[in-house]
């Protein structure tokens with residue numbers, strides 16, 4: 001299916017706004033609406049999928065027209081509250097069209113963090129009373145138009161309808177690539193940090209390629225990855241996991257390696273961490289202005305810098321670095337120093353084509369990580 005045909009079909013239903021968080025299954029569609037299709041509809045990228053439902057609600061209140069909300073199925077977890085407590089017909093009854101990328105579809109190989117959500121995606125829609133249809137690369141324009149007729153009938157009753165999109169549905173297309181002006185490679189920034197760590201340092205890394213790079217660099221530099229806990233799912237929660245370890249084990253230095261998209265997703269955690277300080281906590285944000293891991297779409301901000309936020313959240317020290325030398329110096333100056341420290345590292349886009357994935361299961365990663373405390 002061509003992304004332009006899909007967008008024009010949903011425009012035909014009277015939808016004028018697209019709101020969502022990028023996903024790799026929807027990469028071609030996201031690339032289209034960020035490039036050639038950017039004037040087709042109003043387009044917003046809020047910080048998380050729950051916020052997207054809030055925004056879609058406001059758009060409906062302001063225009064009387066439903067918005068389309070796109071997301072990876074993991075984002076269903078974030079929409080449950082605004083969907084059930086605002087949009088549901090037993091509350092305000094706010095129509096919207098969900099476009100959900102189906103990671104972890106049963107029978108299709110995928111990463112551990114997608115397996116359970118993949119298995120329950122359709123069931124969750126049922127429980128949430130959101131009727132749905134599934135589309136794939138064989139869905140014809142006639143079939144899509146009949147799905148959208150059903151969706152319109154449901155939305156006319158002030159309810160929500162979901163289109164669940166299988167992997168490979170949207171045709172590949174050129175264009176849409178985002179770039180930034182930074183020169184430090186993200187994996188090389190990660191290697192710089194790992195080289196400076198010692199036995200007492202534990203790493204908690206965020207969702208996406210950052211964790212894959214941490215895994216590979218730990219193996220390459222330290223010979224194992226036992227000091228790293230990979231937050232493979234639960235995007236935006238790595239800092240709270242790291243914080244939980246730091247307050248439980250004051251004898252350890254805890255280093256959280258975050259991404260800007262993840263940081264934005266649950267940014268309130270920074271305010272909490274800054275006011276409830278563990279002894280040894282280093283929070284590093286690798287800021288590329290984008291959701292690089294799922295295809296490089298830009299975040300919805302205008303180049304946010306997190307250092308001033310960390311400062312206002314009362315972190316003990318805050319610094320922004322532009323290259324590996326500055327990063328090494330910044331890390332060395334706070335390592336082992338009591339307090340909470342924030343390092344914002346501005347990094348370029350892109351990753352290695354041959355970047356691997358963790359070889360053991362998530363629960364093995366947990367067991368190995370917990371051996372650090374025995």
Ligand SMILES: Cc1ncc(C[n+]2csc(CCOP(=O)(O)OP(=O)(O)O)c2C)c(N)n1
Nearest residue numbers: 074075208235259260261262290291292293
């Ligand atoms: C709740 C949720 N929504 C969306 C995703 C899909 N996803 C995985 S990684 C990622 C981008 C992460 O961006 P960032 O933290 O900036 O790191 P980068 O990949 O840019 O280095 C997204 C959107 C997800 N895993 N969970």
